[in-house]
Amino acid sequence: MKILFVWCLAVLFSVHLASAGRVQLRGHARNAAEENLQCTVVSNNLGSNPVGVVIPMKGGDFGYQFDITESTFLSFSDGTNYFGGFVEPGDSIVIAYDRLDFANSISYTGKGREKFVIVHSMMDFKRMARTIAAAAKGRRYPVDDMFAAIDSLKDDVQQRIDLAAKSMSAESHKQLLGALAATQQQAKQSGLVAVFGDSYSNIMANHREKLSEASIAQMKKLLDYDEAFYDSRFYVDAVKSLASMYLEDNIQPITDNFEDRKYQLLVEMLPRKLRTPVLFMTLKWDITTAPGELNERVVLRAAELLADSRWKQHILDLLAARSLLRSGDKAPEFSVQNLSGEKINLASFRGKTVYLDFWFASCGPCHALFKSIAPVKKHFEHDERVVFLTVSVDNEMTWKRAISKFGVKGYHAFTENKLREHPIIQSYHVTVYPTTYIIDPTGRIHAIQAANNPDMLRKQIEEAIAATFPYHSR
Structure with a gap:
């Protein structure tokens, strides 16, 4: 009897822990075009960075289990639609929608649904505010x-x-x-x-x-x-x-x-x-x-x-x-895969000036940067001395669809389904997106977080083109 009592206590305690620190999420997306749902986990801890999670989708069905300790924001993207909400330990959310008719089909049920419904109303607030203005x-x-x-x-x-x-x-x-x-x-x-x-x-x-x-x-x-x-x-x-x-x-x-x-x-x-x-x-x-x-x-x-x-x-x-990377340092070596399925590395661009840009499909600031520097890409469009290398941290399908959907210009590569765990992300200290570098023809870093202003960026690239080998070695 004593053993049974202790066992029952243990079971109850473990169930309590599971419900107290765990969030269950599942759902179905009709007409799903992606194999994965991209999720960004945003903690209220100011010192933490958002964490990307890839949730597999099979026949439109998806499910995931999050272990959290406090109220946390989850942002989702299927490559077409964006939605999200706050969750807290013990929540169990069920999401259903049609990818082709998101606004009229989205529904949230289960424990904690109210927080998703409220965040959805805030997104409507933003859209209506633009109309009001x-x-x-x-x-x-x-x-x-x-x-x-x-x-x-x-x-x-x-x-x-x-x-x-x-x-x-x-x-x-x-x-x-x-x-x-x-x-x-x-x-x-x-x-x-x-x-x-x-x-x-x-x-x-x-x-x-x-x-x-x-x-x-x-x-x-x-x-x-x-x-x-x-x-x-x-x-x-x-x-x-x-x-x-x-x-x-x-x-x-x-x-x-x-x-x-x-x-x-x-x-x-x-x-x-x-x-x-x-x-x-x-x-x-x-x-x-x-x-x-x-x-x-x-x-x-x-x-x-x-x-x-x-x-x-x-x-x-x-x-x-x-300070681990500075202008004048040798750019870290890397190996990633391009659109043709070929491996490319830093040596592939030796003798060229490389504008290196890390991005992902649902990154608003990334797309704002693409738009901002479009005139610069146009200016160097036929200049074989310059390469605009975009490296996506999305999975392969999301990456390829995003290039087509958004018309992203440049030489494209991705992190080979290793997402943000690929060695290139660590080597180049990528913690926010977009992160950009300019690498000169000698393979050295000319600029970290290159200018967003088109005129300033054009000048930076022209300076890098003219670079020889004036830097000290570190």
Whole structure:
């Protein structure tokens, strides 16, 4: 009897652990064109990077089991449609949709479905906000009408969140509210750009005839970030982007030594609780994506402003990793597979300047970069001295379909179904996407995180073409 009692306790304990830390996901996609569903797992831990997971699909059926410890965001793509939601330990989500009629067919059932339904409504919010901004252009006071409509959309989604609050953890509830606040803030900022096509300061100075007193008050409130969401990754990330954009568009043109002072200026415009998380995410972004050489002195000084010693150490570790590759170093060797199924390596391009670009199909910033540098690719289209080498971390089918679907230009290769675990990803320290390099004809790194601006990128490539062998060896 005693043994049986202990065994029962053990079983109950193991079942509790399974339900407490595990998320079950399954579903069916009609008319599925892919063999896999791409999933990105986004933890609320600011120090972590999103993790890619490939979920096999067979006859449209798919299933996966996630082990998590806290409310976590899952983003999915089948190469055509994008969807996602927050999950928490114990959830069991069932997803069904038609790939060719996603909007009218998507359904979420099972434990935790409410969080997916709410995130879906936020995606609708974003789409409707763009329509609202387009309609506001012809109004007497476009800001008044646009912001009121956006606030109404936000209130509708918040009501959904509040009604579903009892069906989720307090942490999931908070994360949804943070994501909603981020969506509202971004929608208003994007709306201003769509209506006026100008910076915040220029709108206030040069478009006064379109601004009522209420408009001006509402625009000023845009700069009042809500510190209640200091522990929401989505909100912190939104503030990072919006505040940095504000500084670059409005403060940089009138500020001496802006690059030396930008992090201090960022901190000064934020409420206390948001300062450390937003500064941390900004530093992390700049270290991993900044084009060319990074001013480490400025970054180190900014790191001293971080109130959390763990995040400060994280920034120091990122700086150390970045310093492993510098301009002038020999580019790491690699071996990947091209569209023809052939193995290619760095030696395959000896004597040429290589623009190396790491990407994946559902990466929005990757496609934005493709669009931005299209004129540069066109300029060097018939120049045999230059190769635009794109390396995808998708599986083979997703990679090939994406090239065709999006018309991606360049010489194409992929990580041979090893996704982000391929040696080239480690060798080139790829932690964010897109990550780009320019490698000169001698096989040395000319630029890390090449310029996004077409004119600057063209100049960088022309400089690399002219390179001989002036560098020291390391």
